[in-house]
Amino acid sequence: MQRYFIDSNQIDESSITITGEDVHHIVRVMRMNEDDQLLCSCSETRQTALCKIAEITNDMVVTDIVEWIKAETEIPVRVTIANGLPKGDKLELVIQKGTELGAESFIPFNAARSIVKWDEKKGKKKVERWNKIAKEAAEQSHRSMVPVVEEPATLAQLLEKSRDYTYKIVAYEESAKEGESSAFANTLKNMKPGESILCVFGPEGGLAEKEIDKLVEHGFVPCALGPRILRTETAPLYVLAAISYHFELM
Amino acid sequence: MQRYFIDSNQIDESSITITGEDVHHIVRVMRMNEDDQLLCSCSETRQTALCKIAEITNDMVVTDIVEWIKAETEIPVRVTIANGLPKGDKLELVIQKGTELGAESFIPFNAARSIVKWDEKKGKKKVERWNKIAKEAAEQSHRSMVPVVEEPATLAQLLEKSRDYTYKIVAYEESAKEGESSAFANTLKNMKPGESILCVFGPEGGLAEKEIDKLVEHGFVPCALGPRILRTETAPLYVLAAISYHFELM
Incomplete structure (x- = not known):
């Protein structure tokens, strides 16, 4: 219907x-x-x-x-996806699929290695378009809410926003290379219904070391998402699917 | 490197x-x-x-x-993704992202509601292209093998192939609507390293009831993938991410 x-x-x-x-x-x-x-x-x-x-x-x-x-179609924890601004229409894919997979909101941010330069004027239209994609995906996937896509933030603004979240993780390729494999699952095991998690992902070139340092200083836990290297637009979908599996199916 | x-x-x-x-x-x-x-x-x-x-x-x-x-970058269980032929370039997305997420092989099949008519002549080039996408994604994601994309099968051929697998599931929207939520996780809990699983997904319009009946007759377990309705190209990525989370991170 x-x-x-x-x-x-x-x-x-x-x-x-x-x-x-x-x-x-x-x-x-x-x-x-x-x-x-x-x-x-x-x-x-x-x-x-x-x-x-x-x-x-x-x-x-x-x-x-x-x-x-009565039907409950929302994940019992609140998930925000913060993506370093990627090239092309990759963020549109993250927003469409991320909405299907249950994200509550999206915060794009200007990462050190983001190649796209954010244009305030053209940007407004882009944010409108992103929110339209979220609305359409929410309707199609039977969500009971429309996720909000915020205007791109700076890293400083993202760190400021992170104070509002119970849990904070950052997907980090180097963690995967070092064989780290339990931080993400341990975080989910600790989470209770109603709590919130902010998940940060780098752009194509990954996050710079100084960005990781700043995030860790602010309480973010670096997490590997398995031993394979995921593209910038695949990693958020992995995290959302795993969160749904953990809280809705297991 | x-x-x-x-x-x-x-x-x-x-x-x-x-x-x-x-x-x-x-x-x-x-x-x-x-x-x-x-x-x-x-x-x-x-x-x-x-x-x-x-x-x-x-x-x-x-x-x-x-x-x-020595690094192990393969999921310890073997996962095959069988997608009802979808429209446009959706299967390319499934193959690219599915390779990143660890699939071992892909079998497209002509589902009752597949709108695309498979053209044997043009088809050969398409299968070559799909395999090239898998190779490039395997290189980029540090896989130690290249997944194979087979030529599209009929449902009868798919059922025949299913004999080679230890576990068989089919993603089914009606299961989600009925509130089923444990079949997929229970299947993964039973799986041991080295075993194989064949996962079947419908095209845009879903699988027809008689297709579901045939699959169930052949031992496929109908599974819900959470309470939201996932698009045909999103559901396989959900399954692969959940399998990776289950076997590699938990």
Whole structure:
């Protein structure tokens, strides 16, 4: 069933009113009519309602709430993915697949070896596009919230943000080469439902040694993700899949 | 360090001779000279040697073996990914990322809901391209073998091949909806090093019910991969990351 994300102020006691671009999608793309059913998810409350269309006007679709749905589709821990800005459209892949795999938010950052130079002007459009990709992937994968993609941060800003997280890890190739293999699993074993984890990944050339030093100073644990070398866009997907496996399947 | 894949017949007692396209890569792209070092991996024996260039001619690079390397970069169980033929270049993504994540082989198959019609003539070139992607990803991710991508099979052929595997699973969306969440982890808990697992995934529209029935008849276990709906190209990466996490990090 088609799912639309709404803000909490669109919810009344027994009805939800859909506005904006989704109206076009419901009426023109899906060609729905009165009495057709759809799902409305609220990112703030992480609740989803089964709704029935009551009225369609030019700029809104008014629905009656049939019932609130119990199904839990969110990972029980909160995962933020911070990627050193990579080349090309690799970050789009991380955002699309990372949303399917359950990430709560994404923070791109300007790493020392990021080749892409961030352009404030063009950048705004790019951040909008990233958030649109997250929204579409959230709808398709039946998430009950839309992950937020933040504007690119500096390393200093990322370190400042890291204070808000219970656990902090950084994927580090050198750890893999030295045969380290338990830090990531040990971190997950310690985590309890509701806690948060910030996971940092370098761009194509990896993180510089001084970046690793700064991260470790701020409490980040360097982790290997197996003995193979993963690309910058593959490592976050590995971490998210492993977290889902650990907390949702094991 | 640059890695090249060789056949066992290129290995002599104390030297390895590199021929073919890799000669161009070593001499023209990497601009290596005598005494420079490189790695040679043999897919058959899964061994890797550190080598030093002894002689460069027009069509071969002769190297001296410095030492055989002990590092184990292969998952201790053997994983084959069988994907219902998807649209566009999604299978390329599965092969590239799946190789990084440790798959041993790939079997595309014509699923009932595969939209792509397989063209025998054009197909040969496609299979060559897929195998080239696997080779390049294996080099970059430090694999000690190159996964094989087979020609697309029919479901009947896939069922026939499945006899060679110790464990067989099929990712099934309906299992997720019914709240099933332990079949995949239970399978991994039972697996021992050296054993093999065949993992089957549907194309975009999923597997048809009669395909699931046939697979289950042949001993495949239907598994959910968490409560979110994963795209056809994301599910194999989830399975591989979870297997690596289970056997290499936990």
